[in-house]
Amino acid sequence: AQSVTQPDIHITVSEGASLELRCNYSYGATPYLFWYVQSPGQGLQLLLKYFSGDTLVQGIKGFEAEFKRSQSSFNLRKPSVHWSDAAEYFCAVGAGSGNTPLVFGKGTRLSVIA
Amino acid sequence: KAGVTQTPRYLIKTRGQQVTLSCSPISGHRSVSWYQQTPGQGLQFLFEYFSETQRNKGNFPGRFSGRQFSNSRSEMNVSTLELGDSALYLCASSTQGSGELFFGEGSRLTVL
Numbered sequence: 001a002q003s004v005t006q007p008d009i010h011i012t013v014s015e016g017a018s019l020e021l022r023c024n025y026s027y028g029a030t031p032y033l034f035w036y037v038q039s040p041g042q043g044l045q046l047l048l049k050y051f052s053g054d055t056l057v058q059g060i061k062g063f064e065a066e067f068k069r070s071q072s073s074f075n076l077r078k079p080s081v082h083w084s085d086a087a088e089y090f091c092a093v094g095a096g097s098g099n100t101p102l103v104f105g106k107g108t109r110l111s112v113i114a
Numbered sequence: 115k116a117g118v119t120q121t122p123r124y125l126i127k128t129r130g131q132q133v134t135l136s137c138s139p140i141s142g143h144r145s146v147s148w149y150q151q152t153p154g155q156g157l158q159f160l161f162e163y164f165s166e167t168q169r170n171k172g173n174f175p176g177r178f179s180g181r182q183f184s185n186s187r188s189e190m191n192v193s194t195l196e197l198g199d200s201a202l203y204l205c206a207s208s209t210q211g212s213g214e215l216f217f218g219e220g221s222r223l224t225v226l
Contacts, residue, residue: 032213032214034214034215036217041219041222042219042220043118043120043204043217043218043219043220044204044206044215044217045217046214046215046216049214051213090157094213095213100170101147101159101162101170101172102147102159102213102215103159104149104156104157105156106156107156107157
């Protein structure tokens with residue numbers, strides 16, 4: 001069964017600093033990988049996804065993520081964080097067939113300080 | 115295109131009552147999934163419906179049930195509510211085979 005680990009429960013960064021959120025997954029085949037963001041009291045919004053091909057994927061709001069098969073990782077990055085990026089971030093893995101549910105990590109809460 | 119719509123957004127119930135939550139997917143999406151989100155357990159998969167058939171089910175007791183209608187709208191029901199059922203219930207829709215979920219804003223259930 002697939003699983004996702006987000007090692008960092010809470011991260012605080014200064015506005016304008018770079019950001020990297022870690023995600024490690026466990027899955028026996030080529031996974032479908034996703035990053036979602038959730039603002040307080042809201043649903044989840046898709047930031048980016050990896051299905052196949054180029055291992056560096058670009059998403060919305062200036063985010064990118066790199067798939068590293070050898071490390072079973074799919075880390076999310078942003079070169080310069082804005083105060084509006086403060087939210088909870090979830091990594092998810094799926095089987096790709098569309099017939100099995102996405103499994104989510106526990107999330108990383110991002111705080112941004114001035 | 116309208117997004118996923120969930121109603122009600124907030125509700126308060128007491129132990130032993132039952133509750134029904136509704137979800138209208140994005141037009142053209144035939145798959146609807148439900149997740150329970152709590153601070154301790156995170157996002158946990160409840161069930162998925164496709165073309166009115168339950169295709170997958172998570173590890174929840176039988177008090178949790180759902181259904182999907184011919185127009186792809188879905189409902190989930192929780193009977194005999196317990197305090198631990200307090201959570202944000204998220205509905206998501208997707209197209210067949212895409213693997214990508216589009217989420218609604220959720221229904222926040224508080225059980226007293």
